[in-house]
Every structure is written in structure tokens, then in C-alpha cells.
Amino acid sequence: MYGQYQPQFTGPQVAQGMQGMMGMHGMQGMQQQQQQNKIKNPQTNLAQGKGPQINDRDNLNLALAQEKYITDNFNVFVREASHRQLHTDVMRIFIETHAMTRELFNLMFRKGWYTLEGEQKQKLAQSYQKFQGYSNQFPYSNQMH
Amino acid sequence: MYQTNQQQMGQQIMPEPPNNMISTKDYLYLTDALSWELGAMKMMHHAAMNCADPEISDFLNRAGQMHQAHYLQLLTHLNPANAINM
Numbered sequence: 001m002y003g004q005y006q007p008q009f010t011g012p013q014v015a016q017g018m019q020g021m022m023g024m025h026g027m028q029g030m031q032q033q034q035q036q037n038k039i040k041n042p043q044t045n046l047a048q049g050k051g052p053q054i055n056d057r058d059n060l061n062l063a064l065a066q067e068k069y070i071t072d073n074f075n076v077f078v079r080e081a082s083h084r085q086l087h088t089d090v091m092r093i094f095i096e097t098h099a100m101t102r103e104l105f106n107l108m109f110r111k112g113w114y115t116l117e118g119e120q121k122q123k124l125a126q127s128y129q130k131f132q133g134y135s136n137q138f139p140y141s142n143q144m145h
Numbered sequence: 146m147y148q149t150n151q152q153q154m155g156q157q158i159m160p161e162p163p164n165n166m167i168s169t170k171d172y173l174y175l176t177d178a179l180s181w182e183l184g185a186m187k188m189m190h191h192a193a194m195n196c197a198d199p200e201i202s203d204f205l206n207r208a209g210q211m212h213q214a215h216y217l218q219l220l221t222h223l224n225p226a227n228a229i230n231m
Contacts, residue, residue: 047197056201059192063205066185070212073181077174082162086171086222090178093215100208107204 037118044111060108067101167222178219186212 048055054062074094081087108114162168167175189209196202221227 044198054195056196056198059196059205060201063189063192063208066188067208070181070185074178077178080174081171082168083166083171083222084161084164086167086175089218089222093218096211096215100211104204104208107201111201 037120039116039118040114041110041112043113057108057111057113060104060111060113064101064104064108067097067104071097071101171222175219175222179216182212182216182219185209186216 044056046055046057071094074090074097078087078090078094081090105114109116186209189205189212193202193205193209196205
């Protein structure tokens with residue numbers, strides 16, 4: 001779920017933040033258009049600096065990694081549980097942990113440590129058309145649109 | 146987890162597993178999950194102590210407290226005094 005929000009461990013500067021996103025999309029030529037759609041808060045200064053010691057941003061990234069590990073594991077746990085009350089409890093813990101993970105992401109975004117890029121509207125519209133076209137493959141004819 | 150001996154024992158068919166039995170698989174995941182929660186609460190506490198920004202520190206402590214609460218909730222499933230486990 002958070003695949004597109006990969007923390008950027010490498011970037012010492014704002015511009016570096018772009019690198020991860022560019023790499024994922026593998027489209028260097030689109031840099032200018034993407035920069036226009038860049039969504040980002042001003043980066044919060046780190047009291048500990050950007051040296052080898054663990055700073056606040058590192059701590060949040062480590063916490064995020066910890067929550068990802070836990071939600072991955074709880075996903076398996078909740079699926080495998082046989083005891084009814086245990087299943088109910090684990091499901092609730094799973095949901096609460098996801099909610100906390102989302103808050104963590106929001107906090108990091110607010111601090112300016114996440115860069116998002118809006119995809120081009122044209123590409124969205126193209127894919128909308130393409131997938132809408134697949135409706136002729138639907139097995140249930142009464143739910144075309 | 147759905148194995149029954151209904152044919153041998155001449156029992157009625159169970160619509161779902163009994164509510165008073167923690168399976169071996171449940172047990173193994175439970176003990177694993179307790180370790181995940183313990184590790185998480187300690188990690189959050191440690192990180193919170195080493196943060197300069199009080200907002201981040203508070204958030205990490207809140208996350209740590211959540212993991213501690215989850216630990217206690219999971220632990221009730223191992224408690225032999227808990228009626229649901231008897």
C-alpha cells in the first residue's frame with residue numbers, strides 16, 4: 001500500500017528527493033512535467049544534523065519500517081487464526097496498527113519528508129478509457145457501466 | 146484446523162471450530178506476535194527518547210503505548226485464568 005511512498009534515505013537535499021520517484025518510473029525525460037506536479041511541504045530542519053548519527057527523520061523511518069513489518073506479519077496471523085475471539089482481536093489490532101502507520105505517514109509528509117507527484121491527467125484519462133473498454137469482457141451483462 | 150473425528154465418534158458436525166480451544170498454530174502465532182509487539186514498544190520508546198522534536202517524540206511514545214496495549218490484549222489469550230481459554 002505504501003509502495004509509492006518509499007522513504008528516501010539517501011537525499012541530503014530537497015532536489016535529491018526526486019531521484020527515488022524518477023527511478024521508480026524510469027522516465028527521465030518527463031522530469032520537467034513532473035516537477036510542475038510536485039507536492040511537498042518545506043523540509044523540517046533536523047536538530048541532530050545530517051551526519052552519521054540517528055536523527056529525527058531516521059527515527060521516523062525506522063518506526064515506519066517497524067510498523068510495516070508488524071502489519072505484514074499480522075496480515076498472515078489474522079488469516080491463519082482459527083479461534084474466533086482471537087481472530088476478532090487480531091483483526092482489530094491489525095486495523096489499529098494500520099491506522100497508526102497512516103498517522104506516521106501523515107506526520108512525515110507534514111514535516112516535508114515525502115515528495116508526491118501528480119500523474120498527468122491525460123494518462124489517467126487514457127487508462128480510464130482502456131479499462132472501461134474491457135467491460136465487454138464482463139461475465140455479468142447487467143452491470144455494464 | 147477443521148479436522149473432526151465425527152465419523153469415528155458419531156458426533157454432530159461442528160459449524161465452526163470450538164471457541165474454547167487455542168490451536169497449536171494459534172499458539173505459535175500468538176507467541177510470535179507478543180515478541181513483535183515487545184520489540185516494537187521498546188524500539189518506539191528508545192526512538193522517542195532520542196528525538197529532538199517534541200511532536201515526533203510524542204508520536205513515537207503514542208505508537209509505543211499502542212504496542213504495549215496490544216501486547217496485553219494478546220496476552221489474555223494465553224492466560225489460563227481467562228474463561229475463554231478453559
